[in-house]
Amino acid sequence: MQYVKVIPNELLVWKPSEDKFSIGDLLRHIGSTRLMFLGIFEHGSWTYEGHDTSKGVSLENISNYLEKCQIKLTEGLLRVGDDVLTKKVLTLHGHEVSAWRILMAIPEHEIHHRGQISAYLQINEMEAPQIFGLKIEQVKTV
Template identity: 30%
Template sequence: MQINDINSFLGYYSKIKNRTRKLFEYIPEDKMEWTYQEGKFTIGDIIRHLANIERYMYAETVQSKPSLYKGCGVEYAKGFQEVTAYYNRMHNESMKIFAEVSPEDLHKKCKIPGGIEITIWKWLRAMVEHEVHHRGQLYLYLSILNVKTPPIFGLTSEEVVANSD
């Protein structure tokens, strides 16, 4: 999928973000800094990572600036309310930057961490894949905690099987 219109992309991306945000409602407040194994991302780390990587890596690089990503620890936000508000604030800042990307800019190259150059529309597409990847982690973490989560598109796998011929 090639991105030719930033506004239609941002509408699509907002829906992706909303599906991630919907999952936050299922996170037990006392489990925000829980992880399945020492040294691995906590639930809060994943959310802060999504916030910071979007704002300080993706949003910076589409402006032809170097990445400013410095991690995702509790120094950015701690506790359920702070972490979810931080995610929303960073997303709003990022969306303002992305909204300034012109149709011509979408076809320019930007330098990403590691020194590779990539077309901006492809970089934005990678941002969506990155969000979805980490949303999957959140589903897994919540599953490990025995938290019942909503199906992403209205039906569980079992319900799809039951409704199929």
């Protein structure tokens, strides 16, 4: 959400090329994949609701969508409980894995897209938020 706070509305439609996700697409995609991952734990199936603008056009709408999806994910994971983590589920490629591996994919997926958003901001001459509060240049050297 630190990234969401610094993105101006006019950059939501920016994308590096026509065949790539815009910044808004990436944010909506993150929200929708939270629900997709939850579906694996709740129903054992992969369903993606998309990342179209019906999920938000403005930063405020998109932020609300992200938060709503996070709440659903958190509540859903609490509801299914820890026992589900040892069950086997299918990946998108049809390989069977322990569900805990899918749980670990959630932050990995979001980190990947946060990196994209960071690059998009920098290309547009904006400073991306520092996830630990400091730039590496500000850390004491030996």
